[in-house]
Amino acid sequence: MIDEATLAQMNGEYVMPPDAGPAWREAFARGIDMSLIEENLKRSPWERLLANDSALALIRAMGEAKAVFDGTAH
Amino acid sequence: MEQLTEILRRLHDAKVEFSLIGGFASRHYGVTLVTEDVDICTRFTPENLRRIETAFKDFHPRHRLTTNKLPLELTDELCQRLKSMYLTTDLGILDCLGEVAGVGNIDAVLRQSNLRDFPFGQCYVLKIDALMQAKQAVGRPHDLITIAQLKAIKEKMNNRELYFNP
Numbered sequence: 351m352i353d354e355a356t357l358a359q360m361n362g363e364y365v366m367p368p369d370a371g372p373a374w375r376e377a378f379a380r381g382i383d384m385s386l387i388e389e390n391l392k393r394s395p396w397e398r399l400l401a402n403d404s405a406l407a408l409i410r411a412m413g414e415a416k417a418v419f420d421g422t423a424h
Numbered sequence: 425m426e427q428l429t430e431i432l433r434r435l436h437d438a439k440v441e442f443s444l445i446g447g448f449a450s451r452h453y454g455v456t457l458v459t460e461d462v463d464i465c466t467r468f469t470p471e472n473l474r475r476i477e478t479a480f481k482d483f484h485p486r487h488r489l490t491t492n493k494l495p496l497e498l499t500d501e502l503c504q505r506l507k508s509m510y511l512t513t514d515l516g517i518l519d520c521l522g523e524v525a526g527v528g529n530i531d532a533v534l535r536q537s538n539l540r541d542f543p544f545g546q547c548y549v550l551k552i553d554a555l556m557q558a559k560q561a562v563g564r565p566h567d568l569i570t571i572a573q574l575k576a577i578k579e580k581m582n583n584r585e586l587y588f589n590p
Binding site: 369370371372373374376377380382383384386387390391395396398399400401402403405406407409410 | 425426427428429432448451452453454455456458459460516540542543569572573575576577578579580581583
C-alpha cells in the first residue's frame, strides 16, 4: 500500500530538502524546477558544461527534424 | 556540430587572456538553462585578439552580426578599433566582450574571477556574485531566472560546504 505522501511525490510533488534556505524556496516559488538543479549539482562543473553540449545537439536535431517534417529543410 | 566545451579548450590552449562569463559560466555553477554560446570577457590588445583568431582559424570564424557575416581577418587597424567581437564558428558562437555591464573592464572582471579547474587546465570564471550583478544589469527575463537559480545554488553550496568557491 502506497501512502499518500509517496503517491503525491510520484505524481510530481516536490519535497523541499531539509537544508533549503530562503533563496532555494524563493526560486521554487517562482516556478523553477529545483529537482533539476539538485541533479545538476551532483555533476562536476565540467560535466555540467558537457551536458549543455548534449542538450544543444538535441535541440539542433529536433529543429532539423521539424524542418524535414514541415518540408522546409535545405 | 556545436561543441561549446571545445571553444573553451581552444581559448585555453591558445593562451587567450579571458574570463568565462554569461550563460556558460552559469551552467558551470549548476544553472539548468541551456545556453547557445560562449561569452568571455577578454583583453582587446592586438596580441590577445590574434590569439583568438589563431585558435579558431580552422573553424571558419565570422563576425556573426555583420550583414554578410564577414570572416574574421584581423588587421592592425581593426585590432585598435574593436571593442567587442561577436563570432560564429563551426564549433558554435563565441562572443568576446571588452567589458561587462555591472562589473567593468577586463581588469575589474579578472579581479572578480576565480581560476577553476577543467580537464585541459585552468581558466578564469567570473565569481557567482559578479555573475549575478552582470545578469542584473542586463535584466532580460531569462537573466532574472538565472539570478534566482544562482542565488539558490550559492545558498545550497554554502550550507553544505561542498566544493565551491563563490
